[in-house]
Amino acid sequence: MKFSEYFNLNRTQPYLDFVDIPLDTDLPVFLEPSAIKDLRSPWGVELSSMLQTFFDTVLRLIHSGENVKAQQLLSSLSERNEFHLGYSSGESKGHGFGSGSAETVWGALSTSSAAVTGLLKDLEDTALLIPGIGTDMISDAVSNIIRGPLIKYTQDMCVYYGIPLTPAVASGPVWNPQKEIWEESLIQLPMTSHGKVILVPKILVRHRLNYQYDEYYRHYILPEMQHEHLAAHSSLVEVLKDGSERVTKKALMEKYGSDKLAVVEQTKVRPQILQEYKDQKYSKPSAPLTQEQFSEVEAIDLPDLDPIVQELRALDTGRDTAGRYEDLVEKVLSVILYPSLCNPIKQHNIHDGRKRIDITYINEAKSGFFYWLSLHYPCPMIFIECKNYGKEVGNPEIDQLAGRFSPSRGQVGILICRSIEDKEKLYQRCVDTAKDRRGYMLALDDDDIFGMVYAYKQDSEDQTFASLRSLWARLIE
Template structure:
């Protein structure tokens, strides 16, 4: 194989014929890191089944650790922390050169335990989530929280990696050490031999790109300045403390500079004042969850120093294919690449040929609806749309009742009742539109059909809006189904 360049991307190393725009995972270098972090608050803001599993696992781990702190059970606490090993399978962070990892590790585990157990935040219930440690514990920053979260979530991330390898055709090797996996039922780290991808630089674990951020949301100084200090100012005014100044116009003020001078501005002071003003932390957590959004394609391209997304090229790959059954598989793959690009981050985790009804039916492409804003979020809030289904018809003829009935038969109350029927062209658009409307009126689901021309318009709308998530064409077509 020869000497490999550590900067080679996963997509390049495995010759996937894709780039970050059309991949669901972070396309990391196989031997180096890229400066993004897995952000627990990003996961908590998602409302998918996978995110719920991850959030529960993070919550369980941290609650158990805090129980050991309150019980002064140092041995058990250290065993938990030492499992957050400094491994380099994820390739996220700020390591220079070869990936180093910045997990907890044995040496830092003792320091971290000492900081947690000696902190009022650790014993009084102030700490609730793993990322809270960024606000109150010295020596804990985004890189350590990200690596710790990756290790706690190793089990779900292994399953995600295996699924992505099967989906994109990345080879798996047998008998690979899993590394420590946290088992919430036994409260122990466990390991086993499993199937994982391995590069010349070691085992590889993939992370969904929808879960990462370039800058960690939790920031001690931002929290202190914009949330805690205003509460402290209100309190000082309410007791008419010596920090209150009366201005010439009769107004009173307490400066943030005076508060920092009196109470300090380090993490110990932040923890102490948060105990006195807990509403500040609750407001901060709420706003972080509300405003936590994934990175866009263009930001990822800038961070990773790769070419900007070329959506028109993806469209050309679809429309350059010949019509007919012989190109059906290539057409489905090209459609998936295009939709995965223009619908991210609203739709994620695509699955092709997903089996339902015990394998008796298959869905060409299934997406998880991860939207927090825009058209797909509106769909999820008002209709059964936990998943969005796509059927691809590389037809040069009329799409009729059988095709409409086929996708309608894939719907279900729990799976979702919204789908896209993608075809090359239609001879009678009004008739197909009526068939889709009849399906909606019969309560059999909502089908939006898209032709080659519709896809071109969809891409133009997306690029003109700089990656907006409103998708006016989809909303117009959906309104025609229900009005």
């Protein structure tokens, strides 16, 4: 049984912001450190900082000989099964750094020449340079280090989707980066017949780690070694029939080895290659899993937006159905705008509760329209206002949305209403607001939403965002 089924959410994975995990086993996806470091939101910066401070603290303790403290910190990284991510085929089992014995991991770190020489700087480096540490262990370690923010995320998602929270649940070890200690407390969490659950945003998980030691060795270290041996005319150089020379990767691996110890030894004399590898990974981060990939790994159908469109068409206008209209719009947007926009918040309070925003998304786009926006305009958040009116929207609605903007929250929003009789007049009001430096807003009606859904079904991202690009061009012309 999946989490969504247990709590009768009537939503499948495409309509949820978090990973819809099975409760009795694990889902074979993993928290990826570089995916977290690629986030640009304040929340993402917080997560990245927690990962770095923890690993920096452990390495500092090892270098200073404070072995007991280092082992104590590592011992809290064992996975306690509330995340349900990993390779377990049966009941959830942890593979964290603390599983079995923290002393083993501490020993690997403390005796590694990669740590001693300073090659080891980031948690994900251990996947390249420390024997015995792989994707599942690093994912479990990440889960535990950012447990605090994930607990807050879980609580927010439970409020958003109407999931009951059970009080006085043990938090498990929560990393305090200021005090550099683990802390525990009693908190609210969703409880199931299989125990407590901590949810993970789906934009953070991947099929595997971005750092792979065999990839690094074969495609970065070995080519450099081939060049060096050719230049030195070493005994590994072969002369071919046509007179050309070569050094095979097979010959190099037979002479120098192909395990992580060999990777470390060859990296020590070529540290610039490791930095080159990391720089290239940073410049080309792995993409979030697509709807198709989630469909495959969870064995579920792809999202079918037709029933939602039909309900939108049939929905009456007016105050009584305003909440339902907002729900349907959010369902559509959460599917077609993923993974650019994430972490939706309904009825988001600002100005100490004096103003509310119907739906607020965090903009984590790495490509496409919203990514382009983030490069040129302040839009860490995208604000959505839904108007289930049977009348024409006008200046009051424009002014209401403009009042939600700020330099820190963002200055881009979308006004969605049932119909627009005089589109030119409404568009001009949006242009006037932009020229007055009161923010940028795009006005859409039901037909625009239906057009975006149609384009999405044709598997065309360019066409899905075509109407948004067209309206934006008018705002800034």
